[in-house]
Amino acid sequence: MGVLRIGHASLKVMDMAAAVQHYEKVLGLKTTMQDKAGNVYLKCWDEWDKYSLVLTPSDQAGLNHIAYKVEKDADLDALRERIEAWGVKTEMLPEGSLPATGRMLQFRLPSGHEMRLYAMKEFVGTEVGSTNPDPWPDGLKGAGAHWLDHALLMCELNPETGVNTVADNTRFMTEALDFFLTEQVLVGPNGDMQAATWMARTTTPHDIAFVGGPRSGLHHIAYFLDSWHDVLKAADVMAKNKVRIDVAPTRHGITRGETIYFFDPSGNRNETFAGLGYLAQRDRPVTTWTEDMLGSGIFYHTGDLVPSFTEVYT
Amino acid sequence: MQFSPRPTLQVHVAQTGECYACAGDESLLRGMLRLGRRGIPVGCVNGGCGVCKVRIVEGSVRALGPVSRAHVSADEEAQGYTLACRVAPTAAVRLEVAGRLVKPFSGASAIPARAHPPTTQPKET
Numbered sequence A: 001m002g003v004l005r006i007g008h009a010s011l012k013v014m015d016m017a018a019a020v021q022h023y024e025k026v027l028g029l030k031t032t033m034q035d036k037a038g039n040v041y042l043k044c045w046d047e048w049d050k051y052s053l054v055l056t057p058s059d060q061a062g063l064n065h066i067a068y069k070v071e072k073d074a075d076l077d078a079l080r081e082r083i084e085a086w087g088v089k090t091e092m093l094p095e096g097s098l099p100a101t102g103r104m105l106q107f108r109l110p111s112g113h114e115m116r117l118y119a120m121k122e123f124v125g126t127e128v129g130s131t132n133p134d135p136w137p138d139g140l141k142g143a144g145a146h147w148l149d150h151a152l153l154m155c156e157l158n159p160e161t162g163v164n165t166v167a168d169n170t171r172f173m174t175e176a177l178d179f180f181l182t183e184q185v186l187v188g189p190n191g192d193m194q195a196a197t198w199m200a201r202t203t204t205p206h207d208i209a210f211v212g213g214p215r216s217g218l219h220h221i222a223y224f225l226d227s228w229h230d231v232l233k234a235a236d237v238m239a240k241n242k243v244r245i246d247v248a249p250t251r252h253g254i255t256r257g258e259t260i261y262f263f264d265p266s267g268n269r270n271e272t273f274a275g276l277g278y279l280a281q282r283d284r285p286v287t288t289w290t291e292d293m294l295g296s297g298i299f300y301h302t303g304d305l306v307p308s309f310t311e312v313y314t
Numbered sequence B: 001m002q003f004s005p006r007p008t009l010q011v012h013v014a015q016t017g018e019c020y021a022c023a024g025d026e027s028l029l030r031g032m033l034r035l036g037r038r039g040i041p042v043g044c045v046n047g048g049c050g051v052c053k054v055r056i057v058e059g060s061v062r063a064l065g066p067v068s069r070a071h072v073s074a075d076e077e078a079q080g081y082t083l084a085c086r087v088a089p090t091a092a093v094r095l096e097v098a099g100r101l102v103k104p105f106s107g108a109s110a111i112p113a114r115a116h117p118p119t120t121q122p123k124e125t
Helices: A014-025 A075-087 A165-175 A226-240 A291-298 A305-311 B028-034 B072-076
Strands: A005-013 A029-033 A038-042 A051-056 A062-070 A090-093 A103-108 A116-117 A148-158 A180-187 A195-202 A208-212 A217-225 A245-251 A258-263 A271-272 A288-289 B008-013 B019-023 B053-056 B061-063 B081-083 B087-091 B093-097
Touching: A005 A014, A005 A217, A014 A029, A014 A038, A014 A051, A014 B053, A029 A226, A038 B019, A062 A075, A062 A148, A062 A217, A062 B061, A075 A103, A075 A116, A075 A165, A090 B093, A148 A165, A148 A180, A148 A271, A165 A180, A165 A195, A165 A208, A180 A291, A217 B087, A226 A245, A226 A258, A226 A271, A245 A305, A288 A291, B019 B087, B028 B087, B072 B081
Parallel strands: A005 A051, A062 A116, A148 A208, A180 A288, A217 A271, B008 B093
Antiparallel strands: A005 A062, A029 A038, A038 A051, A090 A103, A103 A116, A148 A217, A180 A195, A195 A208, A245 A258, A258 A271, B008 B019, B053 B081, B053 B093, B061 B087
16 A cells, blocks of 8 residues: 555646657657646656646746655545644645546645645556557657656755755655655765655655755656666757757766756756666665765766756756 | 857856857857856756846847746846846847855855856857
């Protein structure tokens, strides 16, 4: 029971046509639905629920909310009690608040980000189906991303005022939602300040990550690719389409992921991410990165701190 | 690059004294990146992150796309603030960098804070 996996991200975009073009042509998602308010819903070929990305028209970029799917409808009631008991207010949004989606439990993380849990979303199937499927479908566009893999949220961290919503979120996700910690960055004079954490519910190194920054926001949403070669090809696709690449193909020390960071046409950071890293398990020892090796943790090959990693986000 | 047939206009960054030639059909930021120059902090280059916020002190620019209201309010826009990634020059421009990059972990950390925020690696496009 409980949380299964990341379900969708809802992003603000400033130019809807450009955004749809980006997510379809560069990442390979397909539009599955549009609503009267002008929101566009998309999914990857290997996902079976109706959508994993909602684009909403706005005068700014950033995250509206991040949603996780739970196994059973009754989990929403059980988790509501635990979240409220932890001290976080919740609201139950009725079925249909988002099209093709059941009731949603809405609340804010200690960092201020809106999170939603839901149990039901319309099933449409993957593009290869479930009976004698081919390994991949014909007609894939761009990077041909498999699925929305995880999100990284920037969380307010101010040591001078004692605010550390990375640590608060981590405790909340552990105690109220049964996520487990896979990796962490510890900084500060005593090396005991949790400045970044990676957390899982599935067996991948992270289903969500939190990194400390001057204000809360969206660092990136990540899409899964099979292999290092697919990451290279994705970078070719980005160059072809004049996509702004933030960090060209490389490897993270943290999670061992093979990665590209780039920006959508509104400046929301995307990642294409390959490699399952390791089997994340509740009893696997937590990996710790120290402040002096933080650069290697983030980008393993150069080991240099890239300023945009912690300074540029929406 | 030296023999670009495109007409260019001079862009002057007040704080650093940096001066470069920007084409009239590219953003102030793209023009800087294309030449591998520095001076304006570089972020998403798509109008969303606000890192390349500038104030146009002299000259004129035209909009190339939407600028995030989270980073440039209507009032600020009226005072000449904009994002360098979203405007192209229509006359020679003198600008001030207005974006402020705040270092994370500062105050608790051994990571040196730099007085002048570096840009991401400029790339030839």
